[in-house]
Amino acid sequence: MSSNWTRREFVKNTGVAAGAVVFGGAMVDFLAACANGSSTTTTSKQLEIFSWWTAGGEADGLAEMFKIYTGKYPDVKIVNSAVAGGAGTNAKAVLATRMQGGKPPDSFQVHAGQELISTWVKADKMEPITSIWNSEGWDKVIPNDLKTIVSKGSDVWSVPVNVHRGNSLWIASSLDSVAPNSVDNLDDFLSSLGKAKATGMTAPLALGSNGNWEVTMLLENNIVATGGADFYRGLFNGKSSWTDNNVKQALTYIKSMLNYVNSDHPTLGWDQAAGLLQSHKALATIMGDWAKGYFTANNWKADSDFTGIPSPGTAKTYMIVCDTFGLPKGAPDRDNAINWIKVCGSESGQAAFNPKKGSIPARTDVPANIFDSIAQRFIGEFKTAALTPSIAHGSAAPEAFASGVNDEMGQFVQKKDVNASATNLAKLADQFLK
Ligand code: GAL
Numbered sequence: 102m103s104s105n106w107t108r109r110e111f112v113k114n115t116g117v118a119a120g121a122v123v124f125g126g127a128m129v130d131f132l133a134a135c136a137n138g139s140s141t142t143t144t145s146k147q148l149e150i151f152s153w154w155t156a157g158g159e160a161d162g163l164a165e166m167f168k169i170y171t172g173k174y175p176d177v178k179i180v181n182s183a184v185a186g187g188a189g190t191n192a193k194a195v196l197a198t199r200m201q202g203g204k205p206p207d208s209f210q211v212h213a214g215q216e217l218i219s220t221w222v223k224a225d226k227m228e229p230i231t232s233i234w235n236s237e238g239w240d241k242v243i244p245n246d247l248k249t250i251v252s253k254g255s256d257v258w259s260v261p262v263n264v265h266r267g268n269s270l271w272i273a274s275s276l277d278s279v280a281p282n283s284v285d286n287l288d289d290f291l292s293s294l295g296k297a298k299a300t301g302m303t304a305p306l307a308l309g310s311n312g313n314w315e316v317t318m319l320l321e322n323n324i325v326a327t328g329g330a331d332f333y334r335g336l337f338n339g340k341s342s343w344t345d346n347n348v349k350q351a352l353t354y355i356k357s358m359l360n361y362v363n364s365d366h367p368t369l370g371w372d373q374a375a376g377l378l379q380s381h382k383a384l385a386t387i388m389g390d391w392a393k394g395y396f397t398a399n400n401w402k403a404d405s406d407f408t409g410i411p412s413p414g415t416a417k418t419y420m421i422v423c424d425t426f427g428l429p430k431g432a433p434d435r436d437n438a439i440n441w442i443k444v445c446g447s448e449s450g451q452a453a454f455n456p457k458k459g460s461i462p463a464r465t466d467v468p469a470n471i472f473d474s475i476a477q478r479f480i481g482e483f484k485t486a487a488l489t490p491s492i493a494h495g496s497a498a499p500e501a502f503a504s505g506v507n508d509e510m511g512q513f514v515q516k517k518d519v520n521a522s523a524t525n526l527a528k529l530a531d532q533f534l535k
Pocket residue numbers: 153154159186187188189265389391422423424494
């Protein structure tokens with residue numbers, strides 16, 4: 102570039118008004134090109150993806166999707182900015198700081214539902230992806246139920262990459278010999294745990310509760326078990342009460358479960374709890390099917406070393422945990438981010454990602470036979486199940502309510518006071534759900 106470039110040429114060649122303060126990839130590339138004396142190149146060569154997928158299974162799924170992207174766009178370097186901590190306990194705080202400071206990543210993991218809509222869309226921090234959705238023809242392959250929870254007004258705000266089942270019970274194969282009871286309902290499940298304990302296994306139910314959200318999952322699953330899907334859904338629109346006996350019973354079941362868990366649970370994460378099954382210290386754990394991703398990443402075979410069924414009492418329901426990716430306003434590498442979103446919504450992207458992640462695809466056209474037998478059952482069950490949105494994973498309620506519930510469950514684990522917790526949950530609902 103010659104030093105006497107005119108202002109008009111600058112604007113024409115860069116799209117940047119001279120004198121404008123611009124941060125980010127395009128300007129950096131441009132200045133680098135100037136320094137090299139080469140002609141202008143403003144095409145960004147980077148893509149920063151933000152998530153909390155660092156554990157076995159989830160990190161592997163993400164890596165598969167990166168491979169698909171890199172196969173299509175070999176010149177773009179992917180920067181993986183994952184922040185460890187299940188359910189985004191740490192990542193969400195880092196993301197909030199970056200978004201508020203005007204330094205968004207190019208695209209980030211966000212749960213369908215309230216976490217997306219009443220946080221980022223409401224704060225006007227996202228670009229709609231409606232035109233991408235339409236041009237990619239996703240109406241034909243992504244169920245309308247999922248589209249609805251990533252939509253607001255006439256726009257779509259992110260693309261679902263999967264559906265996780267929050268109400269899952271994982272059982273090491275050895276449970277059969279130790280505790281032959283059925284585990285289909287909560288009473289039978291507890292009596293199975295009792296039998297296992299009687300054989301000398303002190304903590305047959307593995308729990309990692311270092312984020313408290315893991316106990317919120319026990320709560321939401323148990324409420325579906327005691328009250329059914331309609332009662333559970335009514336808790337978010339005022340039709341059901343948080344002090345109802347169904348909620349108290351659900352808490353009472355958690356209290357009973359706590360008699361069978363490892364005492365170090367407040368210091369462990371979900372993946373470390375899953376590891377207790379693999380080291381034969383525990384027989385079962387209740388966790389979303391990302392735990393299946395963890396088991397298979399660590400060389401366990403589905404329906405052979407372990408199996409997975411709906412958590413006790415929740416057959417025919419699906420606790421929806423839906424991961425999506427959206428386009429923040431001001432994404433530094435916007436074109437690359439758009440291509441990333443296309444990969445997330447594509448058949449090849451979802452076919453590569455979901456078998457490792459443990460989830461089922463959001464798209465209906467990904468062949469079921471590429472999945473393990475547990476996922477194949479879940480794919481079948483999803484079609485007819487009553488769908489219930491997860492609190493712990495951002496879909497059912499605004500963030501402020503979800504984090505209040507997590508704190509309350511942290512209290513409950515210590516105090517085990519059913520009535521006090523039900524009352525406090527009702528107060529949170531009054532404060533944040535009305
Ligand atoms: C959830 C997320 C899952 C899984 C899990 C554990 O919130 O939706 O994809 O990663 O956290 O980290």
